Amino acid sequence: MSDASTRSESVVQSANGSTKTPHINAETYAQMYDASVSQPDVFWGEHGQRIDWIKPFTKVKNTSFEPGNIDIRWFEDGTLNASANCIDRHLATRGDQTAIIWEPDDTSKQEPLHITYNDLHRSVSKMANVLKDLGVEKGDRVIIYLPMIPEAAYAMLACARIGAIHSIVFAGFSPDALGARVNGCGAKLVITADYAPRGGRETPLKSNTDTALLHCDDDVQCLVVKRTGGQTTWTDRDHDYNKLAEIASDDCPAVEMNAEDPLFILYTSGSTGQPKGVVHTTGGYMVYASMTHELVFDYHDGDIFWCTADVGWVTGHSYIVYGPLANGATTIMFEGVPTYPDAGRFWEVCEKHKVNQFYTAPTAIRALMGAGNEWVEKYDLSDLRVLGSVGEPINPEAWNWYNDVVGKGRCPIVDTFWQTETGGHMLTPLPGATELKPGSAQQPFFGVQPVVLEPTSGEIIEGNGVDGVLCMRDSWPGQMRTVWGDHERFEKTYFSDYKGYYFSGDGCRRDEDGDYWITGRVDDVINVSGHRMGTAEVESALVAHAKVAESAVVGYPHDVKGQGIYAYVTLMNGEEPSDELRKELEVWVRTEIGPIAKPDLIQWAPGLPKTRSGKIMRRILRKIAEDDFGSLGDTSTLADPSVVDDLIANRMNRG
Numbered sequence: 176m177s178d179a180s181t182r183s184e185s186v187v188q189s190a191n192g193s194t195k196t197p198h199i200n201a202e203t204y205a206q207m208y209d210a211s212v213s214q215p216d217v218f219w220g221e222h223g224q225r226i227d228w229i230k231p232f233t234k235v236k237n238t239s240f241e242p243g244n245i246d247i248r249w250f251e252d253g254t255l256n257a258s259a260n261c262i263d264r265h266l267a268t269r270g271d272q273t274a275i276i277w278e279p280d281d282t283s284k285q286e287p288l289h290i291t292y293n294d295l296h297r298s299v300s301k302m303a304n305v306l307k308d309l310g311v312e313k314g315d316r317v318i319i320y321l322p323m324i325p326e327a328a329y330a331m332l333a334c335a336r337i338g339a340i341h342s343i344v345f346a347g348f349s350p351d352a353l354g355a356r357v358n359g360c361g362a363k364l365v366i367t368a369d370y371a372p373r374g375g376r377e378t379p380l381k382s383n384t385d386t387a388l389l390h391c392d393d394d395v396q397c398l399v400v401k402r403t404g405g406q407t408t409w410t411d412r413d414h415d416y417n418k419l420a421e422i423a424s425d426d427c428p429a430v431e432m433n434a435e436d437p438l439f440i441l442y443t444s445g446s447t448g449q450p451k452g453v454v455h456t457t458g459g460y461m462v463y464a465s466m467t468h469e470l471v472f473d474y475h476d477g478d479i480f481w482c483t484a485d486v487g488w489v490t491g492h493s494y495i496v497y498g499p500l501a502n503g504a505t506t507i508m509f510e511g512v513p514t515y516p517d518a519g520r521f522w523e524v525c526e527k528h529k530v531n532q533f534y535t536a537p538t539a540i541r542a543l544m545g546a547g548n549e550w551v552e553k554y555d556l557s558d559l560r561v562l563g564s565v566g567e568p569i570n571p572e573a574w575n576w577y578n579d580v581v582g583k584g585r586c587p588i589v590d591t592f593w594q595t596e597t598g599g600h601m602l603t604p605l606p607g608a609t610e611l612k613p614g615s616a617q618q619p620f621f622g623v624q625p626v627v628l629e630p631t632s633g634e635i636i637e638g639n640g641v642d643g644v645l646c647m648r649d650s651w652p653g654q655m656r657t658v659w660g661d662h663e664r665f666e667k668t669y670f671s672d673y674k675g676y677y678f679s680g681d682g683c684r685r686d687e688d689g690d691y692w693i694t695g696r697v698d699d700v701i702n703v704s705g706h707r708m709g710t711a712e713v714e715s716a717l718v719a720h721a722k723v724a725e726s727a728v729v730g731y732p733h734d735v736k737g738q739g740i741y742a743y744v745t746l747m748n749g750e751e752p753s754d755e756l757r758k759e760l761e762v763w764v765r766t767e768i769g770p771i772a773k774p775d776l777i778q779w780a781p782g783l784p785k786t787r788s789g790k791i792m793r794r795i796l797r798k799i800a801e802d803d804f805g806s807l808g809d810t811s812t813l814a815d816p817s818v819v820d821d822l823i824a825n826r827m828n829r830g
C-alpha cells in the first residue's frame with residue numbers, strides 16, 4: 176500500500192505541480208463537525224447562504240423523526256430557483272467559462288462539446304419555453320428518458336426553471352419500467368430521444384417510449400430530441416424538440432420556488448416489488464449538493480470535475496448537474512462506457528480534458544484493474560488531484576490499485592457512502608483532513624449523526640469496535656422529504672424499524688478508531704455494478720413468465736459487479752428445465768425491467784426452502800448462492816428440509 180493511505184494530507188497536489196490548500200483540514204473538520212451537530216441552526220443558517228435566495232430564509236431547521244409525525248423542512252420560508260443558482264448567478268462572472276464538457280460515446284463520429292454558462296443559459300431557457308408551450312406548469316411532473324447528452328441537463332434545469340418536477344428514468348430501463356414511472360408520478364410529458372448510443376450500440380429510446388405510453392393516459396405528451404437521426408415512428412402525441420427549440424425564445428425567467436417545493440422525484444428500488452418515488456425539495460438539496468461537491472472533492476475554482484455516473488441515478492443529479500453547476504464548476508458529461516472503444520477510455524478522457532477530480536464506482540475500477548495497468552499508463556494523468564468512489568463497498572485490492580496505478584499514490588481517495596434518499600454524501604473522508612483507510616467511508620459529513628444500532632433490539636451500541644445497523648439520529652438538509660404520493664410508506668420504510676431514527680438499510684462496523692465501514696444492505700436490496708436492485712422486483716418479473724411458478728432472488732459475491740443476481744426458479748407443473756428456457760428467462764427479465772436486472776445465474780429449484788408458515792428462508796438461499804453451505808444454521812423449522820440438499824447438489828456458483 177502506498178503512503179496516500181496513511182498520510183494526513185496538508186496539501187493536495189497534482190503531479191504537474193499545481194498545489195491547492197485543501198478547504199478543510201483535520202482541525203477545521205473537528206470544529207465544524209462539532210458546530211454542525213451542536214448548533215445546527217447556526218451552522219446551516221450560515222452555510223445556507225452559499226446559494227442565492229430570492230427571499231432569504233429566517234427559519235433554518237424544522238424536522239421531526241417522531242413516529243406518526245415524520246416531517247422534514249429546511250429553510251422553509253426562503254424562496255429560490257435551482258436553475259438560476261446553477262446558471263444565472265454565474266453569468267456576470269463566468270459567462271464564457273465552460274459549464275459542461277460533453278464527451279460523446281464515439282469520438283470518431285463526433286467531437287466533444289464545450290458548453291459555456293452563456294450557452295447553457297440560452298439552451299435551458301429555450302427548453303423551458305418549449306415546455307411551457309406544451310402546457311407544462313409549475314408542479315407538473317416531467318419524465319426525462321434521455322441518453323447522456325447535454326439535453327438531459329437542459330431538461331433538468333428547464334424543469335427547475337419553470338417549477339416543474341423532473342423524474343429521470345435511466346435510459347437502460349425497459350418500456351414497462353418507464354410506463355410504471357410515468358403512471359406513478361402522473362407525468363404530463365416524457366422527454367426522450369430517437370436513440371441512445373452507448374458503447375457502440377444503440378438503444379431505441381423513442382420506440383421504447385411508444386411501447387411504454389401504450390399503458391399510459393392518452394394525454395401524456397412526448398418531446399423527442401434528435402440524437403442519432405435514426406428512423407423513428409411519429410404519433411399524435413409527439414413533438415419535435417429540435418424544431419420547437421429553433422423558434423423558441425432564449426429568454427425565460429426563473430420562477431420563484433419555495434425551499435420545500437419538490438425539485439425532483441427519482442424512483443429507486445426497495446425491498447418490495449414497487450420502486451419508490453424519492454422526493455427531493457429545492458433549498459436543502461441545493462445547499463447540501465453544492466457544499467458536499469466543494470468540500471468532499473476539494474473542488475477549487477477552475478477545476479475540471481468528472482463524475483462518470485449517468486444522470487439517471489442520484490449520483491448524476493447531485494454530482495454531474497446540481498452540485499458542480501451551483502458551484503460554477505466545469506463538469507463533464509460522458510455518454511459512453513469505460514471499455515469502449517477500449518479499456519483506456521476513462522484515462523484518455525482524463526488526459527484530454529485535464530481532469531482534476533475523478534469520481535466513479537468500484538465496479539468500473541475492478542473491471543479496469545482486470546484490463547491491465549498498461550491502459551492507465553498510456554495516458555498523462557498528472558492533473559488528477561482527488562479520486563472518488565461511490566455506490567458499493569470498495570474492496571482493498573481495488574482501492575490500492577486505484578490509489579497506486581491511477582492516483583500514483585498522491586491523490587486522496589474519497590470513498591463516499593450515501594444513497595438516493597440522502598441527496599448527497601453522508602460518510603466520507605475529506606481530502607486534507609482524513610487519514611485514509613482502504614475500504615472505509617470513515618467519517619460523517621457535517622450535520623450527519625450516524626448511530627450503530629443492535630439489529631434486533633434497536634438499542635444504541637456505544638463505543639468503538641462494534642457492528643450493527645446504520646441509522647441517522649437527526650436530519651440533514653439533503654434528506655428526502657417523502658415518497659411521492661405515499662408519506663405513510665416513507666415513514667414505514669425508513670422510520671418504523673428503529674423509532675426516532677432514519678434507517679439506511681445498511682449494516683456497518685465502527686472500528687477501534689471510530690471509522691465507519693459499510694458492510695452491505697441488510698434488507699432485500701442488492702447492489703449490482705453499483706446499481707441498486709430490489710430482489711422482489713426481479714422475482715415479480717420472473718413469476719410474470721407463463722412457465723414460472725415461483726422464484727426467489729438473492730445476491731452473491733461477484734468479482735467485477737460486486738454482487739451478481741442469483742435466481743432460484745420453480746417451473747410450472749409439466750414444464751421442463753432447459754438451457755433455452757434459461758436464456759428465455761434472461762431475455763424476459765431484461766425486457767420486463769432492463770439489462771441491469773438480468774440474472775447472472777438461474778438455478779432450477781424443484782422446491783424452495785420454506786418455513787411451515789410458507790415464508791421463504793432467504794438466509795439459506797443466500798448461503799447456497801455464496802457457495803458457503805457448510806454453515807447453513809438452523810434448518811429445523813423448514814417444512815421440507817430435503818429441498819436444501821437438492822439445491823446444494825445443483826448449485827450454480829462453485830468456488
Ligand code: PRX
Nearest residue numbers: 565566567568590591592593594595693707
Ligand atoms: O448499500 C449502500 C450502497 O449503495 C446504497 C445506495 O444505493 P443508491 O441509492 O443507488 O445510491 C448509490 C449512489 C449514492 C447504499 O445503501 N453504497 C453507496 N455508496 C457506498 C455504498 N456502500 C459502501 N460504500 C459506499 N461508498
